[in-house]
Amino acid sequence: MFPTQFDYHRPGSVQEAISLLQANPDAKILAGGHSLLPAMKLRLASPAALVDLGGIDGLRSISTNGGVTIGAMTTYAQLRDSNELASRLPIVSETANNVGDPQVQNKGTLGGALAHADPAADFTAVMLALGASVKAVGPNGERTIAADDLFVDLLTTALAADEVLTEVSVPAGQGKVGMAYEKFRHPASGYAVVGVAVVVPVDGQGNAASPRIAVTGATSKATRATAAEQGLNGKPLTDQNIAAAAAAAANGLDLNGDHFASAEFRGHLIEVFTKRALERAAAQVK
Amino acid sequence: MTMTEAVAAPARVPVQMTVNGTDYAAEVEPRLLLVHFLRDNLGLTGTHVGCDTSQCGACVVYLNGESVKSCTVLAVQANGGEVTTIEGLAKDGEYDPVQQGFWEMHGLQCGYCTPGMIMSAHALLKRIPNPTEEQIRHGLEGNLCRCTGYQNIVKAVQYAAGQMNGGGTHDPANTADWERELAGKSDS
Numbered sequence: 500m501f502p503t504q505f506d507y508h509r510p511g512s513v514q515e516a517i518s519l520l521q522a523n524p525d526a527k528i529l530a531g532g533h534s535l536l537p538a539m540k541l542r543l544a545s546p547a548a549l550v551d552l553g554g555i556d557g558l559r560s561i562s563t564n565g566g567v568t569i570g571a572m573t574t575y576a577q578l579r580d581s582n583e584l585a586s587r588l589p590i591v592s593e594t595a596n597n598v599g600d601p602q603v604q605n606k607g608t609l610g611g612a613l614a615h616a617d618p619a620a621d622f623t624a625v626m627l628a629l630g631a632s633v634k635a636v637g638p639n640g641e642r643t644i645a646a647d648d649l650f651v652d653l654l655t656t657a658l659a660a661d662e663v664l665t666e667v668s669v670p671a672g673q674g675k676v677g678m679a680y681e682k683f684r685h686p687a688s689g690y691a692v693v694g695v696a697v698v699v700p701v702d703g704q705g706n707a708a709s710p711r712i713a714v715t716g717a718t719s720k721a722t723r724a725t726a727a728e729q730g731l732n733g734k735p736l737t738d739q740n741i742a743a744a745a746a747a748a749a750n751g752l753d754l755n756g757d758h759f760a761s762a763e764f765r766g767h768l769i770e771v772f773t774k775r776a777l778e779r780a781a782a783q784v785k
Numbered sequence: 786m787t788m789t790e791a792v793a794a795p796a797r798v799p800v801q802m803t804v805n806g807t808d809y810a811a812e813v814e815p816r817l818l819l820v821h822f823l824r825d826n827l828g829l830t831g832t833h834v835g836c837d838t839s840q841c842g843a844c845v846v847y848l849n850g851e852s853v854k855s856c857t858v859l860a861v862q863a864n865g866g867e868v869t870t871i872e873g874l875a876k877d878g879e880y881d882p883v884q885q886g887f888w889e890m891h892g893l894q895c896g897y898c899t900p901g902m903i904m905s906a907h908a909l910l911k912r913i914p915n916p917t918e919e920q921i922r923h924g925l926e927g928n929l930c931r932c933t934g935y936q937n938i939v940k941a942v943q944y945a946a947g948q949m950n951g952g953g954t955h956d957p958a959n960t961a962d963w964e965r966e967l968a969g970k971s972d973s
Contacts, residue, residue: 500837504795507815507861529862536857537839539816549815553862576851580912600927601908602842605851606858687840689926 502539506548513558513636513663516550520661521638523548528663530572530611533603558610558665563587565671571610571633571664579604588669590678590696594625597682599689610664613649616656616720618755619690623650623721625680627713628696631669637662650720674708676700677736677780681772682716685759691716692760693768695724695748697776699736701784707731712744712773717754717765726750727773736781745774800864804829805873813860820844820855822863823870831871831900835929842928845901845908846870852908854927871900874907882948883907883941892941894932902928906942915946 510516520526525547529535538544558572561581567588578584578595585592598604598621612622626646633644635658649656658664682694699710710731715721727748734740749766756762801810811826823829835843839857846855847869874881883906893899909924921942
């Protein structure tokens with residue numbers, strides 16, 4: 500299998516990439532290529548041109564300054580192997596270690612995952628739970644988009660066609676924060692049939708303080724499980740409270756069903772994996 | 786090198802890369818996949834095309850020191866880069882320890898997945914020199930073998946780890962059950 504023909508551009512700067520996107524309205528941005536190239540080989544996508552961000556310096560970086568800022572072209576392997584992330588944001592390194600396989604981790608990028616917005620991606624949910632935001636640079640300058648506003652629908656984000664997602668920022672947590680991502684991994688593809696990311700700050704009394712719970716794989720886009728969040732907020736992380744929050748996690752979500760997992764089964768998985776993730780997060784803040 | 790005749794197509798783009806220590810330059814269609822460049826243009830057919838959908842890992846090569854699935858990388862993305870294929874692992878007529886491991890432990894049956902499996906195992910041992918069995922299985926998650934059930938492949942990687950970590954022994958904590966059985970020792 501090979502893609503249809505296209506023109507290939509490898510800009511040396513973000514500004515040059517934006518100019519190329521403006522000049523080529525049917526162009527697609529190429530990051531790690533592990534979603535786009537398979538889609539092109541299957542002729543599900545036939546862009547007239549590719550704008551490869553691989554030649555732009557400075558988009559592959561992890562920096563800490565209060566919060567954590569990650570360059571869009573940072574690969575899963577870099578996230579997986581970062582000691583800084585392992586201590587500050589273990590949910591990120593853990594998740595990176597469970598995306599696809601080592602070869603996918605070597606090519607796939609965080610920015611690519613968020614901009615592609617695959618409904619079964621892992622990092623969409625993780626970044627929602629972390630309250631992350633992305634920087635988008637376009638012809639009219641740059642803007643910040645909260646992860647909450649980034650995912651619009653199936654494979655659709657708030658990014659404009661001539662905007663480049665350049666970095667992802669995670670705000671600094673305050674006090675003790677438990678965090679975990681649990682997924683039911685599709686046995687063939689490795690994608691999340693259902694994945695649940697939880698980030699649970701606790702106050703001095705050990706009560707959950709504005710916990711964030713996000714679900715992927717189950718709906719057309721990664722989404723917050725607000726019913727579960729509200730149910731847990733202000734409460735201690737007891738087994739009973741965790742079970743109640745998990746039981747509410749699928750409330751209000753429009754669940755997908757397919758040949759692998761029915762909507763009903765996905766609803767069940769959301770409960771199970773929310774519970775597992777919350778239990779793991781609770782153990783971290785005991 | 787010379788290319789086969791051009792077809793009417795969008796502009797070809799020049800690429801140059803070092804493959805197994807030899808420099809190559811060519812003009813290719815942007816859509817040419819790295820695996821086809823290696824196999825069809827350079828004649829390095831040790832790298833296989835299996836599923837062609839980045840699942841099976843038969844096409845794994847090193848690109849700039851990282852293992853990648855070359856069916857999901859464009860040749861133009863590798864421009865200026867350094868590639869090592871299965872043909873480039875042996876040095877001075879000596880098999881690499883991972884190749885030896887697959888030989889000694891019979892880590893294959895039909896052999897189709899073997900080049901990719903060896904490349905992935907090699908990359909795993911570069912990152913984790915003394916992996917546990919679980920780490921080996923996780924590290925080879927991107928490589929499918931439809932013959933062996935992976936048992937001998939795991940043994941092959943353990944053998945290679947032992948060779949690389951000082952001539953035949955490795956961390957007893959990571960010693961596999963079969964090795965203990967062979968040695969006639971009990972775990973308890």
